[in-house]
Amino acid sequence: MCSHYQGIRKREQIERYFRVRGQPVPPRLDMWPRYTGEFIRRPPEHDAGDEAVPExxxxxxxxxxxxALTRQANLAKAEKLSTFNARSETAATSYTFGNSWRKGQRCIIPAESIFEPDWRSGKAVPTAFRRADGAPLGIAGLWDRYRNTAGEWIDSYTMLTINADQDPLWSQYHRPGEEKRSVVILTDGAYDDWVNGAGDIRDYLRPYPSGRLIAEPVPR
Known part of the structure; x- marks a missing residue:
């Protein structure tokens, strides 16, 4: 599970690694649930036949x-739920995530690092996870669009997670006795197929090689 991550400050990395034209730096790069952040998707208008629409x-x-299925009467409640992560095992049948899953509304969340607590000392030590090669993380997610109480359309997204009890790296984190989980970090070569909806979504829900990641304590 991930409830804190760092967005990408260097706009050239957005263009280089994700092949999208980077917009100005978003309001926040130190991301927590319900903040406004960046995600990458196949444009909803892509199938309209307009050549001007990018990939x-x-x-x-x-x-x-x-x-998008949330009724206006239930919107305030829905916005308070912890929906920043989606369990991949149950997302397809979930009321919150099922619409995105069925429609293939996949996205990539670009991140410089994600943070998890290290409890091995008996206290929670914030730890940053980054790619060892210095490239940004591309986290697999789902997106949807809903109408708020003012009648405006709002895009929202979540990160997909998988069980990590047996993972040599992720199993060392989170509270003792709790299930260990990690976000789904995509390999660079999977970006196209993921956003384009190619293949069974479950084929991508695999652990990222732990040897390609670095975990470092974060000074308070």
Whole structure:
């Protein structure tokens, strides 16, 4: 599970690694649930036949998915739920995430690092996880679009997670006795197929090689 990550400050990395034209730096790069962050998707208008529509676009959205199926009467409640992560095992049948899953509304969340607590000392030590090669992380997610109480359309997104009890790296983190989980970090070569909806979504829900990641304590 991830409830804190760092967005990408260097706009040239957005263009180089994700092949999208980087917009100005978003309001926040130190991301927590319900903040507005960046995600990358295949444009909803892509299948309209307009050649001007790019293969990928980067947009701003709410980190914490709200389903398009949410009724206005239930919107305030839905916006308070912890929907910044989606369990991959149950997302397909979830009311919140099922609409995005069925429609293949996949996205990539670009991140410089993600943070998890290290409890091995008996206290929670914030730890940053980054790619060892210095490239940004591309985290697999789902997105949806809902209408708020003012009648405005709001994009929102979530990160997909998998069980990590047996992972040599991620199993060392989180509270003792709790299930260990990690976000789904995509390999660079999977970006196109992921956003384009190619293949079974479950084929991508695999651990990222732990040897390609670095975990470092974060000074308070």
């Amino acid at each position: 990928r676009e980067i947009v701003l959205g709410r980190w914490g998915l709200v389903s």
